Amino acid sequence: MPVNLPDKLPAIEILSKEHIFVMSDLRASTQDIRPLKILILNLMPLKITTETDLIRLLSNSPLQLEIEFLGLKSHTPKNTPIEHLQTFYKTFPKVKESYYDGFIVTGAPVELLPFEGVRYWQELTGIFDWARTHVTSTYYICWAGQAAMYHFYGIRKYPLDKKIFGVFPHTVNDKAFPLFRGFDDEFFAPHSRHTTVSAEEISQHPELTILSQSEEAGVYIVASRGGREFYVTGHSEYSPLTLHNEYTRDMQKGLDSVELPKNYYKDNDPQKQPVVLWRSHANLLFINWLNYFVYQATPFDLKKIKELGDLT
Incomplete structure (x- = not known):
């Protein structure tokens, strides 16, 4: 089925050129189907790019x-x-009076600030609290994942000596967990961040489960409430050129600390095209989230979300 988007959203034209079928409000209104309602809180600066990346996977x-x-x-x-x-x-x-089957919160370029030092922290945490009673499953990305774990469980973030930047191999801790249906034993995902979270600290909270990790990139996916919340430290939604654009931007700024994104360019040469290693994993990740933790868990009457417990 296609994704129903607001008429004239730029992503429609972009994705249509990639032969990805999306549907405008007008056409969708003729189908007698209750679509899943997905809300996206987009905190990224280049909003149209992020919209397109997420819709590409959701579609x-x-x-x-x-x-x-x-x-x-x-x-x-x-x-x-x-x-x-x-x-x-x-x-x-x-x-705020509406209910949603799924909710995605993107990362934001504020990770070096203390959480409480982010100007919109109070509004954001109010939305986090609201989601627990108005959304079936929430998918927090990168900084948003760190922010939500800090808000709900007090999990701190720690600055890194060197930015985690590139595409890294990961493993799954529980292969039977539905989010990883169809995954290989090892899979890749992009990361781009200056901070990290502690697996040891997370493990001290029985409400949190570390589902996936990387030897080099650290904790990747954490779940709570049986899958009603996922905290994902990487960027599986990234398009093939996103890391290249970030690298080029930082080089143009003359930043001394810029390094090549790891496991990304063919022959480690930035003059060559990136090698995309994460596309199949990204598609499976979003499809499994939508299927097992949104579609199969959400009530037909969205107002009954308030009655849902943990998805276990």
Whole structure:
């Protein structure tokens, strides 16, 4: 099934050129199906790019999805046209009485700040709390995953001596866990971050389960509440050129600490095309999340989400 998107969202044209079928509101309204309602809180500066990356993966599900985008009242992005935000993004007061099958919260370029030092921290944590009673399953990405674990469980983040930057191999701790159906014994995922979380600290909280790790990149996926919340430290949603664009941006800034993204360029040569090692894992990850933790767990009457316990 295609993804139902707001009319004229830029991602529609971009993904159509990639032969990915997406559906506008007008066409979707003629189908007698209750689509899964997915809310995306997009905290990334280049919002159109992030929208497109996420929709590219969500569109591979056989389920029909209705996508909405959420922005923050306490933060005005500088890298996205205001017309785009006004047309396609809602603020929290507009959605707080609604219920959603799934919720995705992206990363944000604020990881070196203390959590409480982020100007929108109070609004953001209010949304985190709201999601626990209004969403079936929430998928937190990178900084958002760190922020949510800190807010709910007090898990701290730690600065790294060197940025974790590149594509790294990972393993699964529980191969029977439905999120990893169809995964190989070893799989790859991109990372791009200056901070990390402690596996030892997470393991001290029985409410949290470390599902996947990397010897080099550390903790990758943590679950809580039986799958009602996932905290993902990497960026499986990245397009083939995202790490290249980040590397080029930092080189142009003249940053002394810039290193080549690991396991990324063919022959480790930035003049050559990247080798995409994570696409199949990324598709499976999002499809499994939608299937096992959203579609199969959500009530038909979304208002009954408040009655859901842990998904165990």
